[in-house]
Amino acid sequence: MSFKLGRLILFTIIALVSEGLYSQVTATVYGKVLDELEAPLFGASVFLEGTQLGAQTDFDGTYEIKEVPPGSYNLIVTYLGYKSQTKYNIIVRSKGTPAYNFILEVETEQLKEVVVSNANIISRPKETPLSTQTLSAVEIATYPGSNNDVVQVAQTLPGVSPSIGGFRNDLVIRGGAPNESVYYLDGMEIPNINHFSTQGSAGGPVGLINVSFIDNVTLSTSAFNARYDNPLSGV
Incomplete structure (x- = not known):
């Protein structure tokens, strides 16, 4: 009787260990979505390109995408009235994944053209901080x-x-x-x-x-x- 009980316990331990080994390790991608004045944006959509994983920001602009398999992804955020933004090749680790924050720019609307005649044109080069x-x-x-x-x-x-x-x-x-x-x-x-x-x-x-x-x-x-x-x- 004790021999059968021992075999049952051993089989149960092996099954639990096997289940732990083959269970997939996942992580959480998180961060904040803010505007140019660093005010939180509520309801912005954040998702991993090429997957069904995504989330929306809360009132604090915070989002969490859970159960993400470790790997490299493109993280995209969209919000009505703002330019979409992408962080390419983010690294998702099983532990220690950093926060990925976004600052979105307001998307300007295209207006009709304005024609100005009989005006002196002042042309100045656009300066670029190359340094x-x-x-x-x-x-x-x-x-x-x-x-x-x-x-x-x-x-x-x-x-x-x-x-x-x-x-x-x-x-x-x-x-x-x-x-x-x-x-x-x-x-x-x-x-x-x-x-x-x-x-x-x-x-x-x-x-x-x-x-x-x-x-x-x-x-x-x-x-x-x-x-x-x-x-x-x-x-």
């Missing part, structure tokens, strides 16, 4: 050879030269020294963002910043904002 480059966390994580290092990706941008040693990630901007650039994280200056940095230099073998916990990175090689404290080469 400022912005990269998303997905671009940094998927950049070839970057090893998920923010500074190594910044070395490939216009106006930036890599350090002489290939094992370092010093930033040489327009011929300046590596310690002439400043780093800010959420508005707070970070004296050093690299492991094992050399004294008097801001570079090191690998960066401290985990790409999974950032939203984007902006590099300015000139025309710095006045709120940054005395940079000589870049921000």
Whole structure:
């Protein structure tokens, strides 16, 4: 009798373990949808392209898409009166998936043309801030050879030269020294963002910043904002 009971218990344990092994692991994609004034948008549609998974935002502009299998997706948000927006190749992990937030622009309506005659035309070129480059966390994580290092990706941008040693990630901007650039994280200056940095230099073998916990990175090689404290080469 005890032998049969033991076999029954063993069979039950094996069945439970097998069920746990073959059950699919899912995650939740979440975030907020705001307008340009950072006011929440209620009722915006957020969905994963090519799937039946989606959700709508609540009164706080928050959305949650549950039971998402881990993988890479295109996340799309639409709202009446606003331009739709897509985040490409977002990475959904079983644990540690970051929030994906959206700021939507108002979609202007096309009006009828207005003809003005006998007027002096003043033509001015549209200025583009070529010295400022912005990269998303997905671009940094998927950049070839970057090893998920923010500074190594910044070395490939216009106006930036890599350090002489290939094992370092010093930033040489327009011929300046590596310690002439400043780093800010959420508005707070970070004296050093690299492991094992050399004294008097801001570079090191690998960066401290985990790409999974950032939203984007902006590099300015000139025309710095006045709120940054005395940079000589870049921000």
